[in-house]
Amino acid sequence: MEFLTASLVGWSRAQFAMTAMYHWVFVPLTLGLGVIMAIMETLYVRTGKEEWKTAAKFWMRLFGINFAFGVATGLVLEFQFGTNWSNYSWFVGDIFGAPLAIEAILAFFMEATFISLMFFGWKKLKPGAHLASTWLTVLGATISALWILVANAWMQLPVGMEFNPDTVRNEMDDFWSILLSPVAINKFSHTVLSGWVLGGLFVTGISGWFMLRRRHADFALRSMRVGTVFGLVASLLVLSTGHMSAYNVAHYQPMKLAAMEAHYEGYEGVELVGVGLLNPDKQSWDDGVQPVVGRIAFPKMLSFLGFSDFNAFVPGIRDIIEGGYVQPDGSVALSFEEKHERGKLAIQALADYRRAMANGDTEAAAVYKEQLRQNYAYFGYGYIDAPEGLIPPVGLTFYSFRGMVILGGWFLLLFAVLGFMAWRRDITRCRWMLWAALITIPFGYLAGEFGWVVAEVGRQPWAIQDILPVQAAISSISAESVKLTFFIFLVLFTVLFVAELRIMVRQIKKGPEVQDDACGTDNVKTEK
Amino acid sequence: MITYTFLQHYWWFLISLLGGVLSFLLFVQGGQSMLFSLPRSEGQKNIMVSILGRKWEYTFTTLVTFGGALFASFPLFYSTSFGGAYWLWMLILLSFVLQAVSYEFRRRPGNVFGTKTYDVFLFINGLLGTLLVGVVVGTFFSGADFTVARNNITDIGSPVISRWNNGWHGLEAVVQPRNLVLGIAVFFLARTLALLLFINRSGDDELTTRSRRMLWYNAVPFVVFFVAFVVWTFLAEGYAVDDAGHVYIQKYKYFTNMVEMPAVGVCFLLGVLAVLYGIVRTLACGNVRNGIWFSGTGTVVTVTCLLLAAGYNGTAFYPSTADLQSSLTIGNASSSMFTLQVMSVVSLLIPFVLAYIFYAWRSLERGHTTAEDAENDGHP
Numbered sequence: 047m048e049f050l051t052a053s054l055v056g057w058s059r060a061q062f063a064m065t066a067m068y069h070w071v072f073v074p075l076t077l078g079l080g081v082i083m084a085i086m087e088t089l090y091v092r093t094g095k096e097e098w099k100t101a102a103k104f105w106m107r108l109f110g111i112n113f114a115f116g117v118a119t120g121l122v123l124e125f126q127f128g129t130n131w132s133n134y135s136w137f138v139g140d141i142f143g144a145p146l147a148i149e150a151i152l153a154f155f156m157e158a159t160f161i162s163l164m165f166f167g168w169k170k171l172k173p174g175a176h177l178a179s180t181w182l183t184v185l186g187a188t189i190s191a192l193w194i195l196v197a198n199a200w201m202q203l204p205v206g207m208e209f210n211p212d213t214v215r216n217e218m219d220d221f222w223s224i225l226l227s228p229v230a231i232n233k234f235s236h237t238v239l240s241g242w243v244l245g246g247l248f249v250t251g252i253s254g255w256f257m258l259r260r261r262h263a264d265f266a267l268r269s270m271r272v273g274t275v276f277g278l279v280a281s282l283l284v285l286s287t288g289h290m291s292a293y294n295v296a297h298y299q300p301m302k303l304a305a306m307e308a309h310y311e312g313y314e315g316v317e318l319v320g321v322g323l324l325n326p327d328k329q330s331w332d333d334g335v336q337p338v339v340g341r342i343a344f345p346k347m348l349s350f351l352g353f354s355d356f357n358a359f360v361p362g363i364r365d366i367i368e369g370g371y372v373q374p375d376g377s378v379a380l381s382f383e384e385k386h387e388r389g390k391l392a393i394q395a396l397a398d399y400r401r402a403m404a405n406g407d408t409e410a411a412a413v414y415k416e417q418l419r420q421n422y423a424y425f426g427y428g429y430i431d432a433p434e435g436l437i438p439p440v441g442l443t444f445y446s447f448r449g450m451v452i453l454g455g456w457f458l459l460l461f462a463v464l465g466f467m468a469w470r471r472d473i474t475r476c477r478w479m480l481w482a483a484l485i486t487i488p489f490g491y492l493a494g495e496f497g498w499v500v501a502e503v504g505r506q507p508w509a510i511q512d513i514l515p516v517q518a519a520i521s522s523i524s525a526e527s528v529k530l531t532f533f534i535f536l537v538l539f540t541v542l543f544v545a546e547l548r549i550m551v552r553q554i555k556k557g558p559e560v561q562d563d564a565c566g567t568d569n570v571k572t573e574k
Numbered sequence: 575m576i577t578y579t580f581l582q583h584y585w586w587f588l589i590s591l592l593g594g595v596l597s598f599l600l601f602v603q604g605g606q607s608m609l610f611s612l613p614r615s616e617g618q619k620n621i622m623v624s625i626l627g628r629k630w631e632y633t634f635t636t637l638v639t640f641g642g643a644l645f646a647s648f649p650l651f652y653s654t655s656f657g658g659a660y661w662l663w664m665l666i667l668l669s670f671v672l673q674a675v676s677y678e679f680r681r682r683p684g685n686v687f688g689t690k691t692y693d694v695f696l697f698i699n700g701l702l703g704t705l706l707v708g709v710v711v712g713t714f715f716s717g718a719d720f721t722v723a724r725n726n727i728t729d730i731g732s733p734v735i736s737r738w739n740n741g742w743h744g745l746e747a748v749v750q751p752r753n754l755v756l757g758i759a760v761f762f763l764a765r766t767l768a769l770l771l772f773i774n775r776s777g778d779d780e781l782t783t784r785s786r787r788m789l790w791y792n793a794v795p796f797v798v799f800f801v802a803f804v805v806w807t808f809l810a811e812g813y814a815v816d817d818a819g820h821v822y823i824q825k826y827k828y829f830t831n832m833v834e835m836p837a838v839g840v841c842f843l844l845g846v847l848a849v850l851y852g853i854v855r856t857l858a859c860g861n862v863r864n865g866i867w868f869s870g871t872g873t874v875v876t877v878t879c880l881l882l883a884a885g886y887n888g889t890a891f892y893p894s895t896a897d898l899q900s901s902l903t904i905g906n907a908s909s910s911m912f913t914l915q916v917m918s919v920v921s922l923l924i925p926f927v928l929a930y931i932f933y934a935w936r937s938l939e940r941g942h943t944t945a946e947d948a949e950n951d952g953h954p
Contacts, residue, residue, distance in 0.1 A: 110678060111682070113678075114674050114675045114679070115674070117634060117674050118674035119671075121634070121637070121641075121667065121670055121671070122671060124641055124645075125641055125663060125667055127652075127656075128645065128652045128653060128655070129663055130657070131657075132654070132658070132735075133653065133657075133733060133735055135645065135649055135656070135657070136650055136653040139645055139646070139652060139909070140649060140909045140910050142645075143649050143652070143909065144913055144916060146642040146645055146646065147639070147642040147643045147645060147647070147920075150635070150639035150642035150643070151639060151920060151923065151927065152920070152923065152927075154635045154638055155931065157631075157635075158631035158632055158634070159931050159934045160930075160934070161631065162934055162938060163934050163937060166628060166938050167937060170940065210910070213910075214724040214725075215649075217912065217913065218910065218913045218916065390730075393727075393730065394728070396727070396728050397725065400725055429730055518727075518733045520734065521656075521657035521734065522658075522734040522736070522738065523657070523660050523738075523743060527660060527661070531660075531664050534664075534668065535668075538671060538672075542675050544686060545684075545686040546675070546679070548685070548686055549679060549682040549684045551684065552683045552684035
């Protein structure tokens with residue numbers, strides 16, 4: 047935990063990471079469970095069967111409990127861009143702020159409005175209108191995810207902008223290329239679908255628990271069937287979008303890919319490590335020590351995942367630092383030293399330009415501006431003084447990636463087997479499988495967190511890829527202040543999380559028969 | 575012809591309007607601050623929570639939108655104020671985190687801390703949320719202790735552009751008398767609006783009667799503190815900016831703005847009159863229940879006009895007391911023309927958003943809220 051030293055950057059990162067990780071406990075379930083409860087309500091409206099209404103209401107109650115915490119952590123995240131990353135906010139706020147504002151205008155109000163109708167409107171709206179409210183709540187949550195993920199994707203692949211030396215910020219010049227960048231599209235689909243997988247795991251796990259307790263058999267079987275089909279479809283889609291993620295990382299963030307695989311020395315036809323341990327003797331990127339021991343690998347698969355070519359060259363960490371290899375666009379990669387020099391040149395050119403402009407020397411300013419333009423692609427490298435500063439934490443990235451992929455494979459298998467048993471056999475007789483479904487729920491959360499660790503830790507040191515490293519993105523406040531707010535938020539979130547867990551468990555234990563609260567009181571059909 | 579200047583003014587208008595709507599919706603916080611003083615029974619408290627609980631997400635969402643819109647349209651304010659007045663914003667955030675979970679958790683079995691703890695959370699949000707938002711708005715008129723130096727980005731060892739000049743990081747704004755006066759005014763305004771809302775929505779006669787009585791004790795301090803703030807601000811020096819972007823001190827700047835922008839000045843007066851009319855009519859006539867609509871609309875208009883006066887007519891909307899030329903204006907703090915154009919296209923959807931909010935509000939607010947309704951709603 048190197049970053050938990052008393053540095054401002056470290057504490058700022060820790061605070062943002064902690065808030066984001068808590069946020070991601072709640073958001074994926076909102077995305078996934080929302081669709082499932084909407085499907086169930088649709089089945090109710092189409093068939094008129096009260097059993098579907100009962101099921102939809104039960105999952106809706108849990109959706110509501112889960113929702114509030116996501117809202118709270120989301121607010122803190124949004125404001126932290128300003129409070130803790132103020133330089134970032136100015137440097138790229140012209141581009142980054144727009145998706146956030148659009149998210150608020152288009153998505154948050156939709157969620158806030160229709161969630162009220164969904165919860166309070168059972169007796170006040172016609173079934174069709176209520177169903178529309180439920181779907182619009184889910185749509186609002188999904189649109190919200192779209193815009194924040196567009197913003198996040200832009201940080202990984204900064205497109206559609208130009209640096210303005212007069213305002214000292216990056217300015218948007220192509221909205222559509224930001225919205226439709228390959229990273230944005232893939233990040234949105236991969237992330238939302240992973241939320242759907244969690245929704246499927248949650249529903250199948252809880253349904254399995256009811257079956258184990260031999261309670262609400264009909265409700266549990268209905269939910270299990272919907273959950274497994276939904277989860278299986280989502281898992282297959284996650285698999286394909288995962289492949290696209292690897293492709294994007296290989297093309298736009300090669301260092302992240304190298305860290306994910308602990309891949310130090312590049313060659314053609316690179317294997318994909320299935321399982322393995324990082325070698326503790328590996329001390330440096332250029333010591334030549336074998337980085338992974340005891341590994342089981344899939345030959346040539348990393349080349350295929352990254353470049354759709356089993357024999358493609360995949361640069362390792364050493365190659366990226368030393369440069370000299372041919373990149374996907376045909377150009378020859380620069381070394382760190384060269385990028386660092388060009389970055390410093392860009393920063394100096396900016397300083398010279400502004401000085402020249404202040405002195406009214408427009409001729410010199412034009413020269414410096416051109417110098418800046420030619421070197422701006424490496425602007426961020428000017429802040430990094432050693433090649434080690436380019437390497438993200440390999441251990442965390444490597445193990446998180448394995449954890450995510452292995453768990454994803456397990457979920458796919460679980461949904462397939464559970465689905466087969468639920469649709470074709472008497473699943474209640476297969477108790478170990480029900481236990482497996484129940485126990486897998488927390489691993490669904492874990493897989494999502496692993497995914498975000500790969501995405502965010504793996505792109506360090508960049509706040510904006512190649513343009514702005516985290517140490518140049520922070521606010522000017524004391525590390526002690528951030529440390530204090532870190533612990534305040536940590537305690538607050540943890541305490542409230544414990545409360546939420548207990549509430550959720552109590553609500554689940556009550557089962558679908560309870561006539562109370564969130565969904566009104568009208569004739570909830572009981573199952574005994 | 576849509577110019578850059580027009581778009582900057584358009585977005586400052588939207589920010590001002592959002593600020594006005596947020597001020598109105600702070601009735602949720604105002605109501606929360608009376609959870610321990612207004613109701614005489616648990617049933618009455620549940621009615622209050624039920625009335626407020628159907629609206630808290632609108633306030634919360636408006637706050638988020640206010641932040642998002644500021645980020646997108648005036649990013650230099652976002653980076654300067656949020657990163658500088660760190661503790662002020664953190665306190666606001668903390669209080670809203672407490673609120674977000676409390677409506678859902680307070681009466682749920684297994685909530686660990688018991689209903690009263692969550693009610694205390696709501697009270698804290700009601701007190702701090704209103705007071706501190708008022709203090710932040712106060713700094714638009716009184717200024718803040720920061721400097722902005724864009725050249726800092728070229729200093730590799732210390733590249734932060736916006737910096738705060740004292741170690742209190744925003745807490746100093748709370749003890750600045752004029753900010754505090756506005757904070758207190760906002761606190762009592764929120765309570766006043768909440769009482770008017772309870773009078774309008776409550777199906778419990780005793781709660782309605784008590785709300786009318788409490789209205790005296792909240793409306794009078796609100797008027798006193800609000801008038802004090804307005805008079806103080808109109809008589810004080812303001813921060814003007816000339817066409818070249820040079821910021822200077824001008825006597826009676828905000829009053830002058832109201833005079834030189836007669837539409838804003840007249841709307842401001844009409845807004846204040848509407849607020850007062852809603853209050854006075856409710857106090858004077860025992861059967862009047864619609865005061866909230868007059869006072870609510872008046873609040874939106876009044877606050878919008880105040881914020882317009884803070885940014886329009888050559889005024890620095892976020893003055894720097896440390897370095898006048900670091901002050902933020904709608905000209906130097908805004909996003910690029912292209913971004914403002916994109917955002918303006920999106921803003922055309924706002925009427926559509928307002929339409930479905932209106933539909934939802936109408937659908938859920940048929941009839942008055944009774945103790946039975948409160949028992950059966952989504953916040954047990």
